[in-house]
Amino acid sequence: xxxxxxxxxxxAAWYPTLAFLKLVAGLIGTATFFIYxxxxxxxxxxxxxxxxxxxxASVFLGFGSLFLLLASGVYV
Numbered sequence: 001x002x003x004x005x006x007x008x009x010x011x012a013a014w015y016p017t018l019a020f021l022k023l024v025a026g027l028i029g030t031a032t033f034f035i036y037x038x039x040x041x042x043x044x045x046x047x048x049x050x051x052x053x054x055x056x057a058s059v060f061l062g063f064g065s066l067f068l069l070l071a072s073g074v075y076v
Contacts (some may be wrong), residue, residue, distance in 0.1 A: 015071035022064030029057030 033053045037045075042061065069076055 012070075015067050019064055019067035019071050022060050022067060024064075026057050026061030026064050027058075029053060029060055033057055 023050065024039065033050070036049070
C-alpha cells in the first residue's frame with residue numbers, strides 16, 4: 001500500500017488572511033455580546049440570544065486562533 005502525504009484543504013498562503021478575518025469577526029461578536037449585556041435590562045434579556053452570540057464569537061475566535069498559530073509556524 002503506497003502512502004500519501006497529508007495536505008491542508010486550505011492553502012498555506014491564506015492562513016494570515018483567514019486568521020485576521022476570523023479574529024476580527026470573533027472580536028466583533030464578543031463586543032456585541034458585551035454591549036448587549038451592558039445595555040439591556042434584566043427583564044429584556046433572552047438566554048437564546050446570549051448563547052447564540054457567545055457561541056458564534058467563540059467559534060470565530062477559536063478558528064482565528066488556530067489559523068494564527070498555523071500562520072506563525074506552530075502546526076497543531
